[in-house]
Amino acid sequence: MTLGLQRSPGRRVEVDGLRLHVVDEGEGAPVLLLHGFTGCGENLASLAAELREDGRRTLLLDLIGHGRSDAPVDRARYRMERCVDDVARVLASLGVGRADVFGYSMGGRVALALAVRHPGRVRSAVLVGASAGIADPAERAARVEADEKLAASLLSDGIPAFVERWMAQPLFATQRRVAKPRVSRERRLRLKNRPHALALSLQGMGAGVQPPLHAALSAVRLPVLLVAGADDPKFVALARVLAARLPQARAAIVPNAGHSVQLEQPEALSRLV
DSSP: OOOOOOOOOOOOEEEEEEEEEEEEEEEEEEEEEOOOOOOOGGHHHHHHHHHHHHTEEEEEHHHTSTTTOOOOOOOGGGGHHHHHHHHHHHHHHOOOSEEEEEEEEEHHHHHHHHHOOGGGEEEEEESSSOOOOOOOOHHHHHHHHHHHHHHHHHHOOOHHHHHHHHHHHHGGGGGGGGGGGHHHHHHHHHSOOHHEEEEEHHHHHSSTTOOOOOOGGGGGSOOOOEETTOOOHHHHHHHHHHHHHHHTTEEEETTTTOOHHHHSSSSHHHHHH
């Protein structure tokens, strides 16, 4: 294991009036890790530890409204463009010129948007269960409507009830194969979030409201790995479509995994990363 000099394990970095929590550890070339919706940087702590053993500096960032980062009440503050600008400012504040970026699900959309909007900040990207937004206007409108209903249920029913419904989706059914303590830990982290912040995240940077990135993909000239679990057919198809449209990309399909490859097949994902 490469120990190196250790930084403060967690602090909040102020960017554009917002304080975002980041855990900055290790030495070497930096890797930024971005979690999914209802998650936080801590969800990716095991992968970060593996990367530090390989001599990397890891940055576990809690995105706006998640984990220990600020959760403002202004919906416009959660727009994808502003979120991505905030991530770029965090890298600058930490003295990072370019980083390799890992993103899961929502974090994968953020990572890809970062590569489009701030290409000078991204050296390479690994995207797990990610998309480039939704290209079809009718599909976008339907997703916005669905996310508005989810946001309303968050505000009316609270976090515990919402997390139960969220994790009961077919998208996460394959997690039944995962050891219960690991799934329980993920649930505990989700429960630490705030209802208004998750609602605003859906309304401000959900896949429907996010400006689609498809037209800009041909300009993303950096290595990209699109990862999907073999038991997650929607995102297997998306990974292959994105890999075909990005100039330096390939898709990797992980057997015996669904949407959350980092939880269901962590060793296989670690080898890919």
